[in-house]
Structures are given as C-alpha cells and as structure tokens.
Amino acid sequence: MARRKKIYEGKAKTLYEGPEPGTIIQYFKDDATAFNAEKKAVIEGKGVLNNMLSEYFMTGLNTIGVPTHFIKRLNMREQLVRAVEIIPLEVIVRNYAAGTMAKRLGIEEGTQLPRPIVEYCLKDDKLGDPLVTEEHIAAFGWASQQDMDDILSLALRVNDFMAGVMYGVGIKLIDFKIEIGRVYDGDFQRLIVADEISPDSCRLWDIASGRKLDKDVFRRDLGSLTDAYTEVATRLGVMPKGSTPMARPKLIN
Incomplete structure (x- = not known):
C-alpha cells in the first residue's frame, strides 16, 4: 500500500x-x-x-x-x-465569561453574557493568536464584508445548535471556537464550517455541579482529560x- x-x-x-x-x-x-x-x-x-x-x-x-x-x-x-481554503481567523462565540475574556475584562468567570458575543483572533501561533476587530480583517484583506456577514451567521447558527444539544444532556456551553473555510464551484464561493468541533475547542460545564468537561481540565490540572x-x-x-x-x-x- x-x-x-x-x-x-x-x-x-x-x-x-x-x-x-x-x-x-x-x-x-x-x-x-x-x-x-x-x-x-x-x-x-x-x-x-x-x-x-x-x-x-x-x-x-x-x-x-x-x-x-x-x-x-x-x-x-x-x-x-x-x-x-481556511480563512486565517479563529471565530470564538462566548455565552458566558471565561478564560481570556474573563481576565481581559475583569468579569467573574461563569457570568452569563447579555447575548452571545462573537470575537475573532488571527490564526498565528507565533503571535499568540491575537484578538482582532472587523476593521483589522477588512483592512488586511483576510475576509470581505460579505464574508464577515456569512461568518457571523454561521457562528450564531452553530451556537444555537450546540447550546441546545448540550443543554439536553445537562451541559452548559460556555464558549467555543470554530474555523471557516472557502469552497469554490467555478466562480461561485461559499463558506463552510471546517477543522473540528470537540471538547478541545469548546468550554463545557456540567449544569448541576459546574464541573469542567473540556480542555480546561488539562490546562488547570483538574483531573483526567x-x-x-x-x-x-x-x-x-x-x-x-x-x-x-x-x-x-x-x-x-
């Protein structure tokens, strides 16, 4: 073979x-x-x-x-x-304050946000995947305004699906990260969800106990991942x- x-x-x-x-x-x-x-x-x-x-x-x-x-x-x-063709952005949807957002804004971890907040980070490990705005994205040509509208729509639809599925099994969807890719059909382009969706890319807390069921277990030495x-x-x-x-x-x- x-x-x-x-x-x-x-x-x-x-x-x-x-x-x-x-x-x-x-x-x-x-x-x-x-x-x-x-x-x-x-x-x-x-x-x-x-x-x-x-x-x-x-x-x-x-x-x-x-x-x-x-x-x-x-x-x-x-x-x-x-x-x-991966768009060089990490798309993060947050339902509750946790991780870097809680530290950055001084919000107690676990605080429910007024509405889902979508953030963008530049995919660059050497730079530490820095937080960027839509102004940065447009100025440097990483994605068009139409792309950003489509990315936002996809991210919120994923959030609705994931939050509902997790709630049904007693798990709170704190936040998650996805990547978006371009596919082409001739001259026509569309955007799709790519990479993976797993506990590596989500924060998942047990609703009853608050126990973490995601990669924070590894980050914070909380037990067996x-x-x-x-x-x-x-x-x-x-x-x-x-x-x-x-x-x-x-x-x-």
Missing part, C-alpha cells in the same frame, strides 16, 4: 491527501497542548474521542443545513473531509456507558 502524502501537521491533527481530488484525510492525534503549546502531553484515547465527537457535531450541523467540510468518519482516528471527554461522549450517546476509547495503535517494524 502506498504511503499517503502528508499535507500538514498541527498540534492536534495531521492532514493527508484524500483518495479523490478535493478531499483530505484528517487524523486526530492524542497530543494535548495549552497556553500556545507551552504545556504539552500525550493523552491516550483523546484523538479517538475528538474524532467521534467532531463527527457527531458536524453531522448534526449538516443535517440542519449548516454546511461543513465533514464527509464521513473512516475509522477510529480518521475522517474524510472536503479540502477548503480522557474521563472528562468520555463523559461528554457518553451523555451524547456517542459512546456506550462503561466503554473506554481505543488507545494509540503501536507501529511494528
């Missing part, structure tokens, strides 16, 4: 050429990073959980008419997705109760 060509390797995923033009295979790693990769670890089974949870959320979005790059899950760690992600997957029915994610396969020379 021919070895697949690697296109890109990030902190949590590796991308390979897909079997057909316009497709990519997205591989979910067990690597965990925080504070712009200053804190690192390998957590067995994390990639499996994120793969399955991202499939769940992306499939749900596709079903309600929110377009995503997701095509299908291939196995425990890989997805087949559409190739897209695998247990937290498994709890989310179990509540959503992605994994049966009592099951454990498959560990990283071992290579044999």
